[in-house]
Amino acid sequence: MQMVDFDSAAFLRDYWQKKPLLIRNPWGNWINPLEPDDLAGLACEEGIESRLVTRKRTKWVLEHGPFPETRFDTMGKAPWTLLVQAVDHHVPDVAALIAPFRFVPNWRIDDVMVSFASDGGGVGPHFDQYDVFLVQGLGRRRWRIGAACDQDTPLLPHDDLRLLADFDATDEWILEPGDMLYVPPGIAHDGVAVGDDCMTYSIGFRAPSRSELVGHWSDHILELLPEDDRYRDGDAQVQDNPGEISPDALAGLHAMMSEALMDRAGFARWFGEYNSMPKYADMDWRPESPVDADDVRSALKSGTPLCRNPASRLSFIRQDVDGLLLFADGRSFACTGASAEFAAILCAQDHVALHADMEASDEVIALIVALCNQGSVAFEDNEEDML
Ligand code: SIN
Ligand code: CO
Numbered sequence: 001m002q003m004v005d006f007d008s009a010a011f012l013r014d015y016w017q018k019k020p021l022l023i024r025n026p027w028g029n030w031i032n033p034l035e036p037d038d039l040a041g042l043a044c045e046e047g048i049e050s051r052l053v054t055r056k057r058t059k060w061v062l063e064h065g066p067f068p069e070t071r072f073d074t075m076g077k078a079p080w081t082l083l084v085q086a087v088d089h090h091v092p093d094v095a096a097l098i099a100p101f102r103f104v105p106n107w108r109i110d111d112v113m114v115s116f117a118s119d120g121g122g123v124g125p126h127f128d129q130y131d132v133f134l135v136q137g138l139g140r141r142r143w144r145i146g147a148a149c150d151q152d153t154p155l156l157p158h159d160d161l162r163l164l165a166d167f168d169a170t171d172e173w174i175l176e177p178g179d180m181l182y183v184p185p186g187i188a189h190d191g192v193a194v195g196d197d198c199m200t201y202s203i204g205f206r207a208p209s210r211s212e213l214v215g216h217w218s219d220h221i222l223e224l225l226p227e228d229d230r231y232r233d234g235d236a237q238v239q240d241n242p243g244e245i246s247p248d249a250l251a252g253l254h255a256m257m258s259e260a261l262m263d264r265a266g267f268a269r270w271f272g273e274y275n276s277m278p279k280y281a282d283m284d285w286r287p288e289s290p291v292d293a294d295d296v297r298s299a300l301k302s303g304t305p306l307c308r309n310p311a312s313r314l315s316f317i318r319q320d321v322d323g324l325l326l327f328a329d330g331r332s333f334a335c336t337g338a339s340a341e342f343a344a345i346l347c348a349q350d351h352v353a354l355h356a357d358m359e360a361s362d363e364v365i366a367l368i369v370a371l372c373n374q375g376s377v378a379f380e381d382n383e384e385d386m387l
Contacts, residue, residue, distance in 0.1 A: 001096055004028050008103035011182075016104075017131060020145050020189075021182045022173050030178030032137040033093035036116050036199060040072045042084050042091075047280065049085035053123050053161070054078050060124055062160045079120030081193070086111040089283045089311040094201070099350070101133060101203055106347060107275050107315045110206040117141075117193035117200075125167035125190035127153070131205040132183050134191065136175040139198035143181050144169035146188030153188075164188055208275070220270050221260050231256060268317055272327035276313040283311035285375035296368045300359050304379040306352045306368065312376040314347045326367075328376040339363040346377070 003026040043050035050065030088095040127149040154165035323336040326343040338361035
């Protein structure tokens with residue numbers, strides 16, 4: 001599925017992280033990629049995150065999946081919506097919805113959540129911390145958007161749902177199949193199904209919070225720091241007042257702390273690994289028994305396509321002249337020459353077409369072996385596992 005007449009550079013300049021944008025059917029020919037029954041089926045599976053939100057008059061009720069299949073037989077009259085997270089990990093046609101948004105780097109992409117609502121169903125007025133493209137799949141939904149919110153914005157008292165206490169719409173639209181609404185982080189929004197069979201795809205992004213970065217990076221450093229790396233007095237002087245922590249001592253202490261935290265190369269490696277950690281352990285593509293270089297060579301020789309696990313997170317940073325550090329599902333791989341070329345292609349394409357020089361490279365073969373054995377890629381014979 002491609003978007004026609006969508007200028008991604010202009011979008012990034014004028015709207016991304018700035019203001020909402022409604023785009024009426026940007027697809028040449030919109031085809032809803034998932035049947036409602038299949039979504040309900042996913043919500044019954046162990047290891048898939050799903051929620052059911054029902055609005056009973058003014059009361060919002062939240063249930064967590066997995067649901068028994070019979071749960072959807074008797075839904076009652078109150079408006080409800082079913083939400084299933086990371087559907088792209090399980091349904092290739094839903095994963096294909098991400099492709100047009102690849103103008104945003106891999107490391108910022110989260111997953112595709114899919115909702116299905118009865119007439120009047122929705123999750124209530126709220127704001128998210130992340131950018132989202134809301135693509136109307138089936139049926140119609142009235143979207144209203146409101147003001148920018150932050151941590152001080154009043155919320156309704158509810159244990160699980162973060163619903164806005166006050167919501168004043170500044171704009172509203174009814175989205176038809178194929179229509180799309182971009183909502184930046186922090187902007188209040190509320191989507192209500194107009195009629196039954198309302199299906200919405202949320203292509204969601206992520207951005208680490210400063211507290212998450214500082215917390216996890218310092219946890220990582222803590223694991224590396226030895227006990228005997230300690231403060232030492234330089235040329236100690238007699239102090240006028242023994243109660244003072246002298247400026248020299250403070251400077252030394254502060255330097256100890258900041259030198260450890262400021263390790264730029266260490267941070268880059270750690271961040272790439274941390275950011276590429278899989279969110280759900282549900283898509284285990286690891287082979288039953290580990291593959292070796294001969295297996296990979298013969299799969300390549302027979303022309304079997306190499307595919308990325310749709311749940312895998314892949315990205316890289318450039319290093320030295322022709323090298324890069326590839327991050328795949330929490331691990332890093334230093335690559336140069338042909339393997340760097342291969343890693344760059346792997347990060348850019350769902351189905352990886354290897355050039356002849358890559359197939360001839362032992363380094364590339366070794367990298368594919370490692371990636372296969374950790375389940376980040378597989379030769380296409382395994383693709384049915386995705387479903
Ligand atoms: C929905 O699909 O109903 C909710 C999506 C959202 O508001 O983020
Ligand atoms: Co939202």
